[in-house]
Amino acid sequence: MNKPLPDPVPASLDEARVRWAAEYAAQLPQDRETRNRSGIPVKPLYTPLDADPSRYDEALGFPGEPPYTRGIYATMHRGRTWTQRQLIGLGTPRDYNARLLDILDKGATAVSLIPCNSVYRGYDMDEVYPELLGTCGVVVNTADQMDTCLDRVDLATTSCAMNDPLPFTLLAFMLATAKRRGVDWRDISGTSNQSDYISHFVANHMFFRIALPGSRRVLTDHVAWCNAHAPRWNPVSVVGQHMQQAGATPAEAMAFTLSTAIQYAEDCIAAGMSPDAFLPRFTFFFDISISFFEEIAKFRAGRRIWARVTRERFGARDPRSWRFKFHAQTSGVDLTRQQPLNNIARVTAQAMAGIFGGLQSLHTDAYDEVLSCPTQFGARIAVATQNILREEAHLTDVIDPLGGSYYVEALTDGMEERILATMADVEAQGGMYAAVRSGYVQKRIGESARAFQAKVERGEQTIVGVNKYVVDEDASARPALPKPDPSLMRSHLAGFARWKAERSRDDVDRALSALARAAQADGANTFGAVVDAAVAGCTHGEICATLRRELGFGQPLVVV
Amino acid sequence: MKRDLPRGDDAAAAARLAAIRAGDRGAVARAITAVENGHADAAALLAALEGDLGRAHVVGITGPPGAGKSTLIAALVGECTRRGRRVAVVAVDPSSPLSGGAVLGDRIRMSEVAAAEGVFVRSVASRGHAGGLASATRGIVDLMDAAGFDPVIVETVGAGQSEVAIAALADTSVVVTPPGLGDDVQAIKAGILEIADVLVVSKGDSPLASATVRDLKDMLRLRARRGAWTVPVVLTAATRGEGVAELLDVAARHAEACGRGRRLAGAVQPPGPHDAAARVATLARQDAFLRHCALELLDAGPGRATLAMTVGAEHLNFNGTCHGGAIFALADSAFGLASNSHGPVAAGIEAHVSYHAAARPGDRLVARAEEVSRNARLATYRIDVTRGDVRVASFGGTVYIAARRHAPREAATPAAGARVPGPSS
Amino acid sequence: MSLRPKVLVTKIGLDGHDRGSRIVAAHLRDAGMEVVYTPPWQEIAAVVKLAQEEDVDVIGISSLATDHLIVPRLMHALRDAGLAEVGVIVGGIVPDEDERALLDAGVARVFHPGSSLDDIAAFVRDLAARVRSARFPA
Incomplete structure (x- = not known):
């Protein structure tokens, strides 16, 4: 801080502000009231009068220092830019592997895997309607198939993000693959991207397999197992994205996410783990809407709150426990089917907000994602968008380049206040687990979703090509969309049937009954038993069915 | 526009009854729709099924x-x-x-x-x-x-x-x-x-x-x-x-x-309007509180009663407007008369009121009680208190119906075994 | 007593994203309709049974992740159960070439992202009226 702001503010500044305000009112007598999506009023101008320079150290500090408002690392994007992580998945393991190698070749630096919806729902490919297979992600049910997915990918050096809800079978298949290839589990790095079962219950009814109390237990077991056997793996990714996609405002999404993280941390502590043993491996996953400054402020405020919660509430001593590491994805909800190429502009603005917000990892949506699963062409543009922002636009030259903006700092404070208020509401419900069980969170999200939709319907929120600037389009100009080749899927199915017939049924039965026993016994670790089952040749569906039987089926907690 | 049951000849009607008796999902569902929408066919249908209940x-x-x-x-x-x-x-x-x-x-x-x-x-x-x-x-x-x-x-x-x-x-x-x-x-x-x-x-x-x-x-x-x-x-x-x-x-x-x-x-057949009006008039004469408050019975019938009151100086609160308790008393009295109009003794077990507008000295308040629902044991009523066209208060209440009937005057004996779909409204 | 359209809003298949179906259900209620709402992941047979028991006029299927591909199976099952007259609409992400297949299978209309809620309500109201007059010819 070479030149701190003058303090106190000179009288002349205040006079100038009054003069400007009079002029402004004269020229714009019917000025509209503006609020952002989180409901915070936005003024036409911010000045030094909105800032309190004496709070710099306490509220902002330096990058890599608490409260991390300006970033969790000293070098931020100037040292190591964000991880360019494109979520991909389509068709058979062979299809997936080809697409994966292509994207790695085009500049992506880490692997991610989206499985087919049938996998999300806990089924094997022979348990669902065949026309649904592989339309949204890769159909992977066994360790052998995972081996094919990750063919020619070095597991010891490549970070892998698995869209892998509990009981984390995909990670188990990857560990089985690593074992087969002689890769030490201690070298495996990446994230269980869909471990946040609470978000699945409230916002995204995609992933259920196990009832709420059983889910709570399996996640805690997963954290304990990874700490002991795969210490570079991030077992918990708390997903604000689901809540925001479901309609929560940015402030609500951040608040519910932080409340969820607090719930998981308390569960781990109750299971006997020390905060500094697991908090460094907590990561977060957010949606970036097109409400540009609001998103930047959301991330800055979230970092600040998490640093305080981990230190003050949990007594964490290790600075790695205080750091709010997050992956972000540009919001699919903002994309439109009308004039789909416009989505490239939207994704660019969203990605910039995330980058200025200080993210660690970024997925940019393909412009055609709103039409169906993205084409290879669309996915390439999404990757190029990131390359352009990073290297042509030089967004990474300065750390937290919007820090010190009167507006951004005031908005960060405003978002922080709003987030803390919502977290207090959740606390008053008895914490996130209780607030989800009672339907409180679902209700709030539903109300916000409806309020936003009403603004769109009334034309108060413009959506280009939908409620304004509408043009007649030629539907044939839209790109042809990929579909898995039915004959490939049929042979994948046939191969699966053959493989099942040939494996050792005894090994499978033994592993599944060990898994059932682990679920019944309070002290046992269920995830350890899942890994053993994956190594023994059990399928995804068999593992899920066993745990679902033992721990109960998770019905969606729908509130209307 | 009404959702009709398909009309047909007797054979079709018989087939429909048979399908319902056999538990045919579609037939039962369609018949429910007819009942729900109050279609004319519904009463005949239900009557035909009486022996199956x-x-x-x-x-x-x-x-x-x-x-x-x-x-x-x-x-x-x-x-x-x-x-x-x-x-x-x-x-x-x-x-x-x-x-x-x-x-x-x-x-x-x-x-x-x-x-x-x-x-x-x-x-x-x-x-x-x-x-x-x-x-x-x-x-x-x-x-x-x-x-x-x-x-x-x-x-x-x-x-x-x-x-x-x-x-x-x-x-x-x-x-x-x-x-x-x-x-x-x-x-x-x-x-x-x-x-x-x-x-x-x-x-x-x-x-x-x-x-x-x-x-x-x-x-x-x-x-x-x-x-x-x-x-x-x-x-x-x-x-x-x-x-x-x-x-x-x-x-x-x-x-x-x-x-x-x-x-x-x-269920019992509701007594005729004349019986009910006479019963309510008798009950009103026997009610000391009604007399004390100078409430005037304007009209009564089965399940309904209308009372009026003129706001006087003795009804005013510190703001100079009619006390809420006085309005409640008016509405509650109408509730009591309407609920006892059928014959059996009815005792209030729950009541609530919302006040919408103030009433001032000289205002004539009218409370009109109507039956919302009634069965053998419970009945609910809605009472609107108005001043001209202005709604002053709305009142709702539930009564428990005792087995015993009012002494003053018995209602005409109901037709034995008659089934009543519900109170008229 | 005026007749209110009775509508089933549901999701079949594997996906569980229900923001759209919840908003549509609430809007149809606000437009004066009676809406039976279910959680996602309904089996086709369960939807047919429900439509029959509740005697609904219209079924709205929300599909955001390719579940529309099994809607033709639903249309078949409805016909087999004698419910051919029930109107079916689909809302969500449906590629153009699939839309044609759905319309051929008997779906009354496909609503894409960005559709106005008022348009959806108006269409459902008309469709319900048509369904009823087909059921009960004057």
């Missing part, structure tokens, strides 16, 4: 929103299915007072059990139609009974108003309360506890559950017993399946003790 055990499930009724019913339905019974559910949800539309969400918790072949679930919107809801529900229960479902479970939300009347269609009324009632205890005491044959404390895994069971048992001890049946309190944790089989067994015991088809025996 009384076999089903009708179980009413009532309780405040959030008590866990849907979850409990899902568990009960599952248990019935396991026992090989064919079970039907009528779930009543409130209509939006603004649009008249409704989101019928009761199936959300039942989606697993509702798919079973022997289960029939029908969601009904309350539609805010005065009086009609109870009779429509009654018709739906009859159809399910005739179609061979046993038990028939009727779910309603909340206490007071017409829902209480629906719950009282049941042979066995189960009142569900969540643990840790707090102020809700008062509501239950005042309203639906009166109709409970079985009390359920839901969410039995909550730490407060056993204390709530104790509170309710204490409360029941203070209450007069009804006949030979002692109201039991059952603790359930429906998500874990606990207490569900017990509840079904307890309900069955109640049906054995107190019988089935209560709704068929209870």
Whole structure:
């Protein structure tokens, strides 16, 4: 801080502000009231009068220092830019592997895997309607198939993000693959991207397999197992994205996410783990809407709150426990089917907000994602968008380049206040687990979703090509969309049937009954038993069915 | 525009009746639609099925929103299915007072059990139609009974108003309360506890559950017993399946003790308008408080009464406007007369009021009481207090109907065995 | 008593994203309709049974992740159950070439992202009226 702001503010500044305000009112007598999506009023101008320079150290500090408002690392994007992580998945393991190698070749630096919806729902490919297979992600049910997915990918050096809800079978298949290839589990790095079962219950009814109390237990077991056997793996990714996609405002999404993280941390502590043993491996996953400054402020405020919660509430001593590491994805909800190429502009603005917000990892949506699963062409543009922002636009030259903006700092404070208020509401419900069980969170999200939709319907929120600037389009100009080749899927199915017939049924039965026993016994670790089952040749569906039987089926907690 | 039943010749009508009796899903569903929409055909249809009624055990499930009724019913339905019974559910949800539309969400918790072949679930919107809801529900229960479902479970939300009347269609009324009632205890005491044959404390895994069971048992001890049946309190944790089989067994015991088809025996023909008006006039003359307050009876009939009062200096509060208590007294008196107009003694068990506008000295206030619903044991009323075109207050109340009748003058003997779909409105 | 359209809003298949179906259900209620709402992941047989028991006029299927591909199976099952007259609409992400297949299978209309809620309500109201007059010819 070479030149701190003058303090106190000179009288002349205040006079100038009054003069400007009079002029402004004269020229714009019917000025509209503006609020952002989180409901915070936005003024036409911010000045030094909105800032309190004496709070710099306490509220902002330096990058890599608490409260991390300006970033969790000293070098931020100037040292190591964000991880360019494109979520991909389509068709058979062979299809997936080809697409994966292509994207790695085009500049992506880490692997991610989206499985087919049938996998999300806990089924094997022979348990669902065949026309649904592989339309949204890769159909992977066994360790052998995972081996094919990750063919020619070095597991010891490549970070892998698995869209892998509990009981984390995909990670188990990857560990089985690593074992087969002689890769030490201690070298495996990446994230269980869909471990946040609470978000699945409230916002995204995609992933259920196990009832709420059983889910709570399996996640805690997963954290304990990874700490002991795969210490570079991030077992918990708390997903604000689901809540925001479901309609929560940015402030609500951040608040519910932080409340969820607090719930998981308390569960781990109750299971006997020390905060500094697991908090460094907590990561977060957010949606970036097109409400540009609001998103930047959301991330800055979230970092600040998490640093305080981990230190003050949990007594964490290790600075790695205080750091709010997050992956972000540009919001699919903002994309439109009308004039789909416009989505490239939207994704660019969203990605910039995330980058200025200080993210660690970024997925940019393909412009055609709103039409169906993205084409290879669309996915390439999404990757190029990131390359352009990073290297042509030089967004990474300065750390937290919007820090010190009167507006951004005031908005960060405003978002922080709003987030803390919502977290207090959740606390008053008895914490996130209780607030989800009672339907409180679902209700709030539903109300916000409806309020936003009403603004769109009334034309108060413009959506280009939908409620304004509408043009007649030629539907044939839209790109042809990929579909898995039915004959490939049929042979994948046939191969699966053959493989099942040939494996050792005894090994499978033994592993599944060990898994059932682990679920019944309070002290046992269920995830350890899942890994053993994956190594023994059990399928995804068999593992899920066993745990679902033992721990109960998770019905969606729908509130209307 | 009305949703019609398909018209046809006698053979078609006979075929339709046969299909309903055989439990044909489509036939039962279409007939329910006719009853729900008050179609003219519906009355004939129900009359034709009269001989098929009384076999089903009708179980009413009532309780405040959030008590866990849907979850409990899902568990009960599952248990019935396991026992090989064919079970039907009528779930009543409130209509939006603004649009008249409704989101019928009761199936959300039942989606697993509702798919079973022997289960029939029908969601009904309350539609805010005065009086009609109870009779429509009654018709739906009859159809399910005739179609061979046993038990028939009727779910309603909340206490007071017409829902209480629906719950009282049941042979066995189960009142569900969540643990840790707090102020809700008062509501239950005042309203639906009166109709409970079985009390359920839901969410039995909550730490407060056993204390709530104790509170309710204490409360029941203070209450007069009804006949030979002692109201039991059952603790359930429906998500874990606990207490569900017990509840079904307890309900069955109640049906054995107190019988089935209560709704068929209870209804009486409403007395003629002349009888009712005369009875109300007599009651009004005997009412000391009415005289004390100088309330004037303007009109009366079966289930209705209109009283008037002129605001004087003695009615004013410190603001110089009519005291709320005076307005309440006016409305409550109209409520009392309307509810006692039929003959049996009716005692108020719950009443509430909303004030909309002030009344000043010299204003003439008119309270018009109307019957919203009525059955053998409970009736609800709505009273509007107006000053010219201005609505001053709205008042709602529920009465418990005693077996005894008013001494002054008996009503004409009702036609024996006559069935009445519901009160006229 | 005026007749209110009775509509089932549901999701079949594997996906569980229900923001759209919840908003549509609430809007149809506000437009004066009676809406039976279910959680996602309904089996086709369960939807047919529900439509029959509730005697609905219109079924709205929300599909955001390719579940529309099994809607033709639903249309078949409805016909087999004697419910051919029930109107079916689909809302969500449906590629153009699939839309044609759905319309051929008997779906009354496909609503894409960005559709106005008022348009959806108006269409459902008309469709319900048509369904009823087909059921009960004057």
